[in-house]
Amino acid sequence: MIENLEVDELVIGAGLCGLMYGLSAVSEGSSVAISEAHHKVGGYATNFYRNKRKFVFDCSQHKVSGLKENVGNLWISLKRLGLQSLLDEFELHEEIGTVVYKNQFIKLPSEPEDIKETLINYFPDEIIGIEKLFHDIESHGYQHYMFFRKLMNEYTINRDILKESRSLSKITAREYFNTLFKGQDIIEVLSPIAIYSGSISNEVNAFYFLHCLYAMFYGGPAFMKGTGQRISDLLLKEFVDRGGILLKKNKVYEMEDIGDHMLVTTRKNIVKTKRVIATCPPEDVVKMLKSDEKSQKFKQVLNNFTVGWGHFCVFVVLSVPPEELGITSPEYLLVSDTGDNFTEDDFEKDRYYDLFTLSVSNYHRVDPEGGYILQFIILDHGDRWFSLSEDQYNQRKEKIQGKLIKRVLNTFPQIEDKLVYTESSTPKTNYKFTLATKGSAFAYKMLPKTNLGLLSNFPNDKVKLVSTWSGGPGYETAMCFGFTQGKLLNMKKTQNT
Known part of the structure; x- marks a missing residue:
């Protein structure tokens, strides 16, 4: 039976961004419902059990940045929401991880000065480039990182570096590295860090990559005690405790503008709402507004963007703790001797899976109660999976799994x-549970000249695009963007009344 519901705001999707938006808006006095197609909240920040719940797997990478006290954007956002108890659930990493390249295990500490010292020790001939890199991280990377604070009028743009920042946004990170360093080895050690935001150094624009480095090196790399599902569940509890409404297993089908309200048809409800947060x-969103001519024209804007990477993940259970086998780092980035500068032909012929950085995550270190778990993760495009028959899909899946396991065993x-x-x-698989286009785990690619600001001008002013698709990929970005937009839109509402 379809039930009618009326709220100030309807949020489509209970991922981290939707939950943080809902929390932010409901804390400001709005009535908010979140409609989620899945049977559990979290989007990519979810988990699943196997072997009669004996061990648990995280659906995506466990790293999150921005948790350094009074420095990281995520720490500040959670603090402002009064979520001190949630902050206590995070633990700062003692190290970012270990890059394995040409038989060297290069451990990257978690503090920027220690990281710089490590790089200089391994690459003494590159000291000038290393110093320049950290200068750029602290200037251009910091300025990009402060985007959310700028939206809140808490940060003033440094116009002295604006021209150079714009120039960096027009080239790839690899092109930028080539201007800094004399050799390729240090480039291949730094490039893999991009995967934490779903990026590849020969694609991602250098300005955004410097943002990623700032977030990871200076913002406070941390992990949730337990899997990503725990953070999702705790955010949900706070949302409901503060008066929010969750509608689970409730896919949104269609939206109609009826003048002063939106009428939203879902699997279980007809929702009348003043604003939709997508x-x-x-x-x-455009498909849901199929009868809205202005919204249909927005398809032309979307042609400016390229759907980003998903990932292929091998979930592994060992018979003993990984640490007993010498796997002590929270993360290993296995880099091939040729580095991450693969070609389109490499990807089309599956050589890519032998060449691109493969992450080995030691989940037992961050969540001992989940079992003796390792996860092998590589970025992957959905284009290669959706057109296959069931037999072809299973054969290809087994083939790629074998390639990745072989690399780890080497x-x-x-x-x-x-x-x-x-x-x-x-x-x-990712698409099945998240409905993200092509199974993307990182929204749109942050290519040179990409301007997500174009997405802020959606032609229907009762529909707001609030997600990593319009704010940038990553757990920290998703949560901070949700919080910030919740605050800003409610401030405007207050000013207009």
């Missing part, structure tokens, strides 16, 4: 006879 892909042969369970997910 955290889903913008392409889906670095850690001691785990071969300790594997007791393996399972894999693909971008198609």
Whole structure:
């Protein structure tokens, strides 16, 4: 039976961005409902169990930045929402991880001065470039990182560096590195860090990459105690406790502008609302507004963007703790000897899976109660998975899983006879549970000259695009963008009454 519901705001999607928006808006006195297609909240920040709940797998990477006290944007956002108890659930990393390149295990500490010292120790001939890199991180990277504070009128743009920042946004990170360094080895050690925001150094614009480096090096890299599902569940509890409404297993089908309200048809409800907050892909928003001619023209704006990477993940259970096998770092980035500068032909012929950075995440270190868990993760495009028949899909999935396991065994042969369970997910799996376009885990690619600001001008002023699709990829960005937009839109509402 379809039920009628009336609220000030309807949020489409209960991922981290939607939950933070809902929390922010409901804390300002708005009546808010979140409609979620899945049976659990979190989007990519979810988990699943196997072997009668004996072990638990995280659906996406566990790293989150921005948790350094009074410095990180996420720390500040959670503090302002009165979520001190949630802040206590995070633990700062003692190290970012270990880059494995040409048989060297290069451990990257978590403090910027220590990272700089490590790089200089390994690459003494590159000291000038390293100093310039950290200068740029502290200036251009910091300025990009302060985007959310600028929206809140808490940060003033440094116009002295604006011209150079714009120039950096027009080139790739790899092109930028080539201007800094004399050799390729240091480039191949730094480039893999881009994967934490779903980027590749020969694609992502240098200005955004410097933002990523600032967030990781200076903002406070941390992990949630437990899996990503825990942070989602705790945000949901706060949202409901403050009066918010969650509508689970409730996909949104259509929206109609009826003058002073939007009428939204979902699987279970007809919702009358003053504003729709869409955290889903913008392409889906346009489809939901199929009778709105102005919104249909917005498709032309979307042609300016390229859907970003998803990922292929191999979930692994060992018979003993990984630490007993010498796997002590929270993360290893396995870089091929040729680095991440692959070609389109490499990708089309599957050589890519042998060449691109492969992340080995030691989940047992960050969540011992979940089991002796490792996860092998590589960025992947959904284009290669959706057109396959079921047999083709399963064969390809097994083939890629085998390639990734082989690569890990080349670095850690001691785990071969300790594997007791393996399972894999693909971008198609991601789409099944998140409905993200092409199974993308990182929204739109931050290519040179990409301007997400174009997405802020959606032609229907009762619909707001609030998500990583319009704010940039990553857990920190999703949560901060949700919080900031919730505050800003409610401030405007207050000013207009």
